[in-house]
Amino acid sequence: MPTSEQNEFSHGSVGVVYTQSIQFDSLTLEGGETITPLEIAYETYGTLNEKKDNAILVCHALSGDAHAAGFHEGDKRPGWWDYYIGPGKSFDTNRYFIISSNVIGGCKGSSGPLTVNGKNGKPFQSTFPFVSIGDMVNAQEKLISHFGIHKLFAVAGGSMGGMQALQWSVAYPDRLKNCIVMASSSEHSAQQIAFNEVGRQAILSDPNWNQGLYTQENRPSKGLALARMMGHITYLSDEMMREKFGRKPPKGNIQSTDFAVGSYLIYQGESFVDRFDANSYIYVTKALDHFSLGTGKELTKVLAKVRCRFLVVAYTSDWLYPPYQSEEIVKSLEVNAVPVSFVELNNPAGHDSFLLPSEQQDSILRDFLSSTDEGVFL
């Protein structure tokens, strides 16, 4: 972390950061196939202490990446969780060593459909094997072990990141002290699957799809843009969209839309295709849809093996991952007498709330982490 550059940035920024990459021999997936080699793109903020017991793994959501905090050289926008990660922030880099890695199956540096197949020198694309949330976590475990970390101080994430945190608590119960699950679920409902399904069908319907073996010159960009447009509606709330757009006329795009919300969604779709790969969109949404720790008694049985404290955060306005899904997790933890703090915030921003700046959320994260730190239970 280049402290020398901190002053150039907003208070508490980790400054200029670089995404690093590490290779491991291989990773055997839950499905039985093996990724050889396994590549992981990651960033770290703060310093790992001698005991190696101050590390926090933050896990990103569907379209996120390893760049969680600070600024890449020349960038104006910081990482996706910069409000919460930095010196003096809730994920305090003066205190904790923060690790953020790109999920496998993604398209931001870790092994995935864009990875070149050594056997033929071409990207795997749709021939890349199916990747589960469990596989993403197993890849992260290799990275953590590489740092010589046996037990993480915490694993934290929202949405798909929350699923990874949950998976950590079940797959590696003795490897984390705290688990922070925000705007997430123990498994996708039919409605959540349905939204991802339509997104995938939009990509499959694109004439450039070619079974996923498209060229970079002719990508299924229209299909991917449609998937993103639809997804974006589900990330916001009715209330927030009303405040932000109401029934206002479009900004530009008057040829293709009559409303501001339309031009906004079109922009979101078009900008997304420049930074995301259509195959990865399908792999990652399938990982989401297939993730299942069950619900009710089934979930209670699965969570019986966890050995860490939990903070579960839900948002009243989040209709994509409704609070009842978080409550389901909390109930199952309580039945197992697992220490858990549950907070439902009435932030109006919908599912995206976990990503957005909120003093309330900041202090909730801060208090939960420091109370553990002092061995005090909330």
Next chain:
Amino acid sequence: MPTSEQNEFSHGSVGVVYTQSIQFDSLTLEGGETITPLEIAYETYGTLNEKKDNAILVCHALSGDAHAAGFHEGDKRPGWWDYYIGPGKSFDTNRYFIISSNVIGGCKGSSGPLTVNGKNGKPFQSTFPFVSIGDMVNAQEKLISHFGIHKLFAVAGGSMGGMQALQWSVAYPDRLKNCIVMASSSEHSAQQIAFNEVGRQAILSDPNWNQGLYTQENRPSKGLALARMMGHITYLSDEMMREKFGRKPPKGNIQSTDFAVGSYLIYQGESFVDRFDANSYIYVTKALDHFSLGTGKELTKVLAKVRCRFLVVAYTSDWLYPPYQSEEIVKSLEVNAVPVSFVELNNPAGHDSFLLPSEQQDSILRDFLSSTDEGVFL
């Protein structure tokens, strides 16, 4: 209504019915353009009495048509509101004369994008003028007047049909005694516009779109199917989708989806393109998005001119047209001292609830209509 055939059908069916068509010289649209001639496809059930004061106009939703009740020759499925229309049913054809017409801008027989342009012998397609909910209602008024009906006993509809009913109460305050508005809204919110917008963008993104001047051999069917798939999610509820599909594997379609909800949506999309026109989808969704009687004080001002009784029905599980939008209408009517009955049903089926069989809904409609009939206010 061929009563002779009634016995062949379920109790209370109007039996075999035929969609009829009528032409009027022209209709001048709110936008200033004129449709010449104006064609309206309609069906009627029951008998108009001598006083011509027993007529009820039922208005269909986005993908509906004039076929509201009974059976078309050889069909196994009856019209879209058959549960509620027929002898002894809530819209009792022994008592009332029911009229149902296809909206203009649609594709089921009334003037719209499929209408042939007399000037060049080709369908108007995307050169058909913009149609508003007000225009749809003005076309219906011509049909009503053709029957010599001055005052309708009632206008009833759900979703877009509810908007037409609302528009009737405002545009022709002295032409209806009762107005039934179900699962509807006085104007679309940004979120409602957003879902329609993504549907339209899916059609515009289809390589066959050709600015709406596509051939019938090469229609933008993939785009229209995607629009329908996404729309369909919004018509159902989270709860109902969980019950109906859960996380079950697909029925067929294992090449393109891993889940039952996926194969269901794919089927819904594919079957929709056989019965609906992509241009009409764009015209009708635009009519929905542009309809606005305002909200709050603005709506109260607009509704000050109504002269009929109202029944407003909302559904707790309807997240596309949330109950608060119905409450908004009810409040504005109450401020104007308009007699209004409001019912919020906790039917779990979501937005589609208004279309589905429900004894509770049946008796609510029945009581509202008969109480008026007897001059009794609820």
